[in-house]
Amino acid sequence: MFIGIDAFAKCSSFLLEKKFKRVLLVADQNTYVEAGEKLGQALRELNFEYSVCIVEPNKIGDVVADEVSIVQALLKIDNNIDALLAIGSGTIHDITRFCSAKTGKPFISIPTAASVDGFTSLGAPLIVRGVKKTFQTVSPIALFADINVLMNAPKEMTAAGFGDMLAKYTSLADWNFGRFIADEPFCPLAASLTKEALENCVDKVDKIAVGDEEGVRILLASLIQSGLAMLLFGQSHPASGGEHHLSHYWEMEFLQKKRHQVLHGAKVGVSSVLLANLYHAWFASGELLPIALNDRSEKIAEIIATIPKSEQIAALLKRVGGPTFPKELNIDEELVERSLKEAHLLRERFTMLKCYNIKLSQ
Ligand SMILES: [Zn+2]
Structure with a gap:
C-alpha cells in the first residue's frame, strides 16, 4: 500500500x-x-x-x-x-x-x-x-x-469520507449491542482498529477540514484502516450498522424514483446523526426490550455512552463541510420515518435499529 x-x-x-x-x-x-x-x-x-x-x-x-x-x-x-x-x-x-x-x-x-x-x-x-x-x-x-x-478531489468527497468515518460511532455501538444481546460474531481487534481510525479522524478534524496534504493523508489512512478491519473480520460489522442500512434504503428509494444519487459518505454522516438522536432518546425513555432491561441495562448504558450526542456528530460534520440533516440531501420526513421502520429489514444483522423496531411492533 x-x-x-x-x-x-x-x-x-x-x-x-x-x-x-x-x-x-x-x-x-x-x-x-x-x-x-x-x-x-x-x-x-x-x-x-x-x-x-x-x-x-x-x-x-x-x-x-x-x-x-x-x-x-x-x-x-x-x-x-x-x-x-x-x-x-x-x-x-x-x-x-x-x-x-x-x-x-x-x-x-x-x-x-x-x-x-x-x-x-x-x-x-x-x-x-x-x-x-x-x-x-x-x-x-x-x-x-x-x-x-x-x-x-471535490471537497464534498473528502467530507463524505469523513462522514463514513463518523458513522463508526453508531456502527461500533450497534456491533457491541448485537454481540451482547443477540450473539452477533465479534472480533476485538477489528473493533479496536476501527475505533482507533475513528479517533484519529476526530482528533485531526481541523486538518481534514483544511484538506491539506496531512489532513487528506490521515483521512485516507483511517478509511483504509477501517476497510482492513472489515477484511480481517470477513464481514462489514465493524463499519456498518443501522446508519448504513438507512443509507442503503435511501439509495434504493432514489433509484426507484430516478433521482440523482448522493455520495455514500454524505448519506451515512446524516444517518449517524439521526441514529445517535434516536438511540439516546430511546434509551433515556426506558423503552428497551424487557429482556435487555432486566440484567443488561448497565451494559447497554455503557454502549450508548460511546455514541456522542447527535449535535456533537453534526458539529463535526459541519466543520468539514458535510451535510448533517436529511433535508440537506432532499430526503423528506416521510422517507426518514419509513426508513427508520423498514431499513433494518434489508439486513439480518441485529442492530439497535432492529431491536427498536421489534419493540415497536410488540
Ligand atoms: Zn460506508
Missing part, C-alpha cells in the same frame, strides 16, 4: 514486478481524466500494454454499481488481461471488485478521493434489479493513492 507522490510510477513498477503483461483500467469519465490518463502515461513510459473501460453513466447521468455497469466491464475482460485496476471512488471499486472475483483476475486499487472506507474490504455493495445487496468478493492485491489526486 502506498499513499504519496509518484504513486502512478510506483504502480507501474509493481505491475512489471508481478510480470503482468496487460491490464484493464476501469474508471469513469471524471476519474479517467483526473488519474487514469496519468497512470496511462506512466504505463506507456514502460511500454506496458493496457486497455481502458470507461464505465458509462445511467440514463440520469449517474455512474452506479449495477448489473449494467458490471456487464460493461466484464465485456472488456479477455484472456489477455492479467489484472484489473480500479481507478475511482467506491462505485468503480465495487464494479471492479466484483469482476475480479468472477474472473479470478486480481485487482489493484487506485483511489481518486478519500471518500469511502470500502477500498480494501471484501464486500461489494451492488444494485441488482433495484435492490442493494452486499456481495462478499475479493480485496485488492495492492493500493496506490496519489496524494495530489486526492487533494484535487
